[in-house]
Amino acid sequence: MRVAIAGAGKVGRAIARELVGNGHQVLLIDRDPEVASPGVVEGADVLIADACEISALDEANLSHCQVVVAATGDDKVNLVVSLLAKTEYGVPRVVARVNHPKNEWMFDESWGVDVAVSTPRMLSALVEEAVSVGDLVRLFTFRQGDANLVEITLSSDSPVVGQRVGDQNWPTDTALGAIVRGPRVFAPSAAAEAARSRLIF
DSSP: OEEEEEOOSHHHHHHHHHHHHTTOEEEEEESOTTTSOTTSSTTOEEEESOTTSHHHHHHTTGGGOSEEEEOOSOHHHHHHHHHHHHHTTOOSEEEEEEOSGGGGGGOSGGGTOSEEEEHHHHHHHHHHHHHOSSSEEEEEEETTTTEEEEEEOOOTTOTTTTSBGGGSOOOTTOOOOOEEETTEEEOHHHHHHHTTSOOBO
């Protein structure tokens, strides 16, 4: 997969290293030659240019990318890059970093954003996860589908402990993604099939 990352700061470089390590073709774009020096991430290509300029995105061959990641420290730049990637180059998947929570409402499909990643929101969700038992914790929002990925930790005295997953009345439009029990993760349908529908919470 070909991925272009706008922003070669700490976040952009970390994403690039991970993607290169997973065998993807990565291009880092940044206008600061000190930040985006050649070889800054081994195995990634580097383009020293302003990612908000059409000429730079033409040079980056953005129309051949499957994913664009707008990972700069400036929300305005991330929005412009996202919009250009989606509308001018038809990039199938655009992921954008949200730096300031007050701007999060703008990071949606109208700006070309498929997935908005808000570090403050993710950190607060992780803090809530660490201290909350029995509370619903929102981990992630899928913008186009208006859906949320949530987690709930059941207390040992929860009324559903010991009951079958299939016997529960789930809210409308809810899909159970996984059950985590200790160090193990179960896919509900596969685990239930293997256990002949006796998978319990």
